Amino acid sequence: MPAISSKKPYRIGRSRTGLGLFATKPIKKGIKIVRYFGPLLDSRKKKHEAIENKYLFELNGRWTIDGSVRENVARYINHACKPNAESDVSPRKRKVVIRAIKNIEPGEEINYDYGTDYFKAYLKPIGCKCDACEKKRKKKRAEARAEKLRLKAKAEKKALKKAEKQAAKAEKKLKQELNGKSNGVKLNGKHFNGHGGKSAGVKAIAVKSGVPAKSKGRSGREVSVSA
Ligand SMILES: [Zn+2]
Numbered sequence: 001m002p003a004i005s006s007k008k009p010y011r012i013g014r015s016r017t018g019l020g021l022f023a024t025k026p027i028k029k030g031i032k033i034v035r036y037f038g039p040l041l042d043s044r045k046k047k048h049e050a051i052e053n054k055y056l057f058e059l060n061g062r063w064t065i066d067g068s069v070r071e072n073v074a075r076y077i078n079h080a081c082k083p084n085a086e087s088d089v090s091p092r093k094r095k096v097v098i099r100a101i102k103n104i105e106p107g108e109e110i111n112y113d114y115g116t117d118y119f120k121a122y123l124k125p126i127g128c129k130c131d132a133c134e135k136k137r138k139k140k141r142a143e144a145r146a147e148k149l150r151l152k153a154k155a156e157k158k159a160l161k162k163a164e165k166q167a168a169k170a171e172k173k174l175k176q177e178l179n180g181k182s183n184g185v186k187l188n189g190k191h192f193n194g195h196g197g198k199s200a201g202v203k204a205i206a207v208k209s210g211v212p213a214k215s216k217g218r219s220g221r222e223v224s225v226s227a
Helices: 116-123 131-183 197-208
Strands: 010-015 018-023 032-036 040-042 056-058 063-066 085-090 095-100 109-112 214-216 222-224
Touching (some): 010 109
Antiparallel strands (some): 010 018, 018 109, 040 063, 056 063, 085 095
């Protein structure tokens, strides 16, 4: 790791994705933090065109900075979708400077947006680990958890309702059965329902034939019915 003068407002430190650059002093919005530098590669040269690494910073169609050299401290700056710095590119000067776009507090990680090409090629496939994306992921996870709980509660409520319905049904059936037994009036195996049919017929026949029909009174004694 390159030695960094204590005058610099940053240090290399551990970040979520490996190493990163962190502010050690307050950095005011608009301040140039560090230059992104390295050998210039010319796309017209086959030898240059063949070079491939994660630290290539394309200035324009022709020129690219190879920032993979150790001295280039700016290469430690990680990407963020909502960054606190930006890469200020001067293609004509073939120069890149990382500039604060927010006031940065000591301890805060410095980051800039690497751009859509880099994002699509390197970050999207593995999932961006920047604060904004982690926050989004966390929110999504919390929402998914809440939705799961909601569905579970709904299913439980439904199951409870069903159980209650079944219990009510069973109770009704039981009551009907108990009522039938307590009446104890059965004719030819059929429940006595008090209307017409054979039961009424029996009484009518008894009256007609002059035989006193007997019915049970409340006391249980046999009471003669006068014809
Ligand atoms: Zn991100």
